[in-house]
Amino acid sequence: MLNPSPLSCDSAPQALAAPSLGIQAEYTTPSEVDKWKKTFHRYATRDSIGGESYLTEPDFVSAVAPESDFSKISRQQYGILFKVADRKHTGRVDWDDFVAFEELLKKPAAEYDIAFRVFDTNGDGQVLFNEFKSTFQSMRGPDAIPFDFDSPWVKLYLGKQDGGHVLGFNEFTQLIKGLQGERLRQAFRHFDKDLDGYIDKGEFKRIIYELARHKLSDAVLEKLDSVSEVVPGGKISYSECIAFYNVIHEMDLVEKVVREACARSPDGKITPLDFVNHASRTMRYGTFSPMEVAIIFHFSRQGVSDADKPRLGLRDFGSLLDAKWGPPRSTTTVTEGGKVKRKAGSALHEIGKSAYYFGLGGIAGALGATAVYPIDLTKTRMQNQRSKVVGELLYKNSLDCVKKVYKNEGFTGFYRGLPPQLIGVAPEKAIKLTVNDLVREYATDAATGRIKVGWELAAGGLAGGCQVVFTNPLEIVKIRLQMQGENAKISGAARQSAAQIVKSLGLLGLYKGAIACLARDVPFSAIYFPAYAHLKKDIFHEGRDGKALSYGEALSAAAIAGMPAAYLTTPADVIKTRLQSEARKGESTYKGVVDAFRKIRAEEGFSALYKGGPARVLRSSPQFGVTLVAYENLKKHFPYPEPNQSLIETVLPREEEMARVRARNALKVLLDVDTNVGMRSAPIPESKK
Template sequence: MAPLPRVISTVHCDADGASSSLTGSALKSVRSVVAAPENELKRWRRVFEANAKVVIDGEKYLDPDSFVNAIAPKDDSTKIGRAQFAILFRVADSSKRGLVSWDDFTVFETLLKRPDADYWIAFKYFDVDNSGTITFDEFKNVFSANVGPSAIPFDFDCDWVKLYLGQKNGTHVLGYNEFTQLMKGLQGERLRQAFKYLDKDQDGFIRPEGFKQIILEIAGHKLSDAVIERLPTLCTLTAGGRISYSEVVAFQNVIREMDMVERIIREATAKSKDGRIDQSDFLNHSAANSRYALFTPMEASIIFHFAGRGSGEKRLTLLDFAQLLDPRWRAPHEEFEAVQVKTSFAQGVLKSAYSFVQGGNIGFAGAFGATIVYPIDMGKMQNQRSTVVGQMLYKNSMDCAKKIFRNEGFVGFYRGLGPQLIGVAPEKAIKLTVNDLIRGRAMDPETGRIKLGWELAAGGMAGGCQVIFTNPLEIVKIRLQVQGEAAKLEGAVRKGAVHIVRQLGIVGLYKGASACLLRDIPFSAIYFTAYSHLKKDVFHDGYNGKQLSFLETLGAAAVAGMPAAYLTTPADVVKTRLQVEARQGQTHYKGLTDAFVKINREEGFKALFKGGPARVLRSSPQFGFTLLAYEYLQKYPWQQNKPEVKTALTSKRDDMSRIRARNALKILLDVHGDFGRRAAKFSHPLVKQIPSKDSPSRTV
């Protein structure tokens, strides 16, 4: 690389933490290379090359605009404008020539790697002469240069400033650590001075418009436009139509602790039964999760006043708090209309049709899983009576498997698979579509919550609706399965599926439907409810923006199938007995109740749970993979995203250096909201721009 046109000086920190001056671009580059791993240097180089449009003597440079493009977060959750990131250009441009070279850029990126980069950059912004200390004049001049003429004046001759910088002229300067403490307390002093300045009558109250001006100057970048417009309404919390100093301080404490406010609100609403909380819930959760009291009753009232749009006594949802927590919040008609307005009839039909088709597609995928676990179904032995012509056919599942293999070969394990595969697609399509449809109608659109009764009802109705397809196919499947037993009897002849259908007729195909309903309704009610609560309560789906991983979703779906399969085994046993054609010497059952009574009397209560473990082994993985596939395919193309409260806590994490750059801006904007808006434009008389799609080649 060719030498730079000018020598650049910078400030670095020695091993003992003391600041000292360092000159020489080459030495800076060495320090940057040592500090940054090779992969980071390559990434920085790619960013620099992609944005550097200025060329001087064959060397590329960043001007203020391209520098902002290089360092500003791509998806920021704050109201900080991209133009305000030009504040940081002054820090990176240590030579004060209006351009940032590759060496300058590596030094700046290395600074951003510091754990205290936000305060360090703010320090360098005020340290105009790069001396490593900040004098009273530097502090005053930088402050004043970034504040407009209409701003509330700040008294630099106050006792608070003198405590940090001394009373004698030039005898005390601020080192880095002292400066960080000054910046942390500066906003509180500004608030005190501003209130005193606006309190013309010295009676401890200011007008609502004065309060709004104070907050806009020191915290406007932290609040949404909706909250800013409603700032004057703080005067309605107490009688008199004016705002006290206590209320101003309380409001500022809420803003300063906004991350903690958000955590408490998210956790409290997540634990609430109805997804809503009131002021008591907020304060109770705050007290239960902190060593000392974090928020006063006045601060809690302010939080609920602005979140509740003036009605602080309501129980509020997380979405209600969005306008306070999210600086970029927009009104419901702009952002959250999809939740407020019910889906049109046409959209509902399209969604249901799409879900049905997806359920069918998933059913085909489920058919593969059904094929894999089908031999387990053969080993349930639910039709095994106490005796068959004087002897037990199978002693246990292993004995059953051995005899099936010996008598019928490997193919014997898959008797009746055809009807099972035919029924998988419509069964899953109906079940999943009906469950989603009912849950969607019963769900609270603001909280996304659904009452337990409706969860069970949605699952139960879904299970009941599928019986119209599953019962005929199951009776054919079961009769094909038990033909192996019949073949052991002399004179038994195998029959195909078509023969069985003709023999039964339409009415006969629904034999045992009552038992099938008794099995499928509670199965689906238990399964879908357990699945939903495992995702939400165990794996914390949606909490702080969390999305379940592949294994977490599979685990929830598989585990939910275990209690559903085992607890409905008695109904499955009775259904099997009713649907199987009884042979000579076997007990005949007149109906559902008769079957329960006779099985319990002749074979004992344990007989009702025959095949229970086998049902768990079969249903758990099959439904696990089926629901997993459904979760990844259930979004329909025209779906509007469900509204979320996206803030710094839940937004996709940007590169740490970008986060620290943004935080450095927040520290400066806490001084005054005008920082960066009054920054001067830089130029260079010998600038030549590289041609690009957005910026054609030109010479100045």
């Protein structure tokens, strides 16, 4: 096991030790070292003289920074982390330096630890007044808003210059957390020359630009001037400044309240009152002020007035909640009435996407069919068994059927007819899953992610209807293959192959019982898909607080949804089975669906229409459970690439490596000192250009 290395021989103060935080640092495992080694050598440069590998500043940034994090935080700014890792100040980071930095990122409060090392310039484990002042000033551009180091706030933390008060690590973290608030107060006083309690819009924009540019999307930054519209008057008060700052400071809490409130709303949209009510229920000791709520909704309406858009969905809040937010360009469009509609991509892209997910649906369907095929065979034989009027019952119940199949035909008898089933089940399940997805996608409100129940039923029903073109030929062949073992025992009939059955039936014969198949599959899918979606959302709370369902929860939701769908459609399945199987001598024949219904009820009673119902439930529930869970996981892990994908995703973002996340967070702590940290030439807002 590799022992943790200090960042440098003279810059590892005792105040940084993990026990001071009450948390034990994690040990470094050999697998982590191997991972670091691969990363190091992937980006390292080899010295042409000594042959030693090292990282330059650009190499180091590539190795530690999140790969797609350069929209609001520049690549150049990550260079300040390079200075921390370069322990020997040689302008390069060798393997030992890189290991030490990676181990530093594993420490408790690593983000603050790195910031502390930046300010602790002499490495003695404490920050003096002069160290804080000189480091703070070195991070700021020449045009930065002045900061008064003789202010009462600074003296509370550091005393006066040349005083005896110093900051240890824990005290330093509190100073950094409160620094932005003090900068806001001082900046407001700097621009409030008249001492009338107001500044103009351009001055407010400059303050926020300098304090929190990296935390806000371009859409919000461009709209900063409009904050004066929250409280009409033209100028901006300190109350509005601090309210806007509080919204930024509590952005994670704002997002939590918005997500939960939208999830609980019937239409996925909320008003300011809905937001306040949910915040009051979830926050113990405080809530958002009316001005803060007004600011949240004002900057989320994206140029639309309160009257035109009184209720907002999660997507509307995206511009405020996500600093990388960008308006969707290829998937949605806004009509004159303000309604969001989905815009199709190129025809080639849509065809490719449909074909791709059709293939995934086929794989998932094959897995589900194989898993439950023995149950399906038992169900078929039970449904085709006629009344005692015809002769002695071959099977007493489903369990007796299982025993006799195993005794007479062996284990392979349970899989009789499986090959043609697998050949046909791929397009059958694929078309059902794909059509349901396409209709739901079309009917889903892009702004809220919600779909009306009527559209859910239509999507499921249409999916079930479309699959019959594959289902009916598949099932009539499967049923006749499944019945051959029984027929051979009773009458000594010769076995036929699937090809022989298809040839004997002909094209029209393959669609015998299609009406009954439609009567079964349309209501089955109309019940199943909406039930599955609502079980995931309303019972297992998928998406609430960012929750992703476990395999067990997803499988349970799929299996439970299949129970009522399977049992309620059993009469249609019984009629279909009777129409598609060959009647033996002495058994009734049927002219069609209605005739079959009348004869079965008259000869065997109404209960005969539910023969094999339990076996059908036992087969359909797990089959669709396996199929749906497999399909969704295949889509999740092997998604079809979408061009110009919006930055606000409806699925959970890809989890980043914790080391890269903590490196970014360490830089964000320093960005709270100044948004231009690490910039060799600091950008300035448009108001100063």
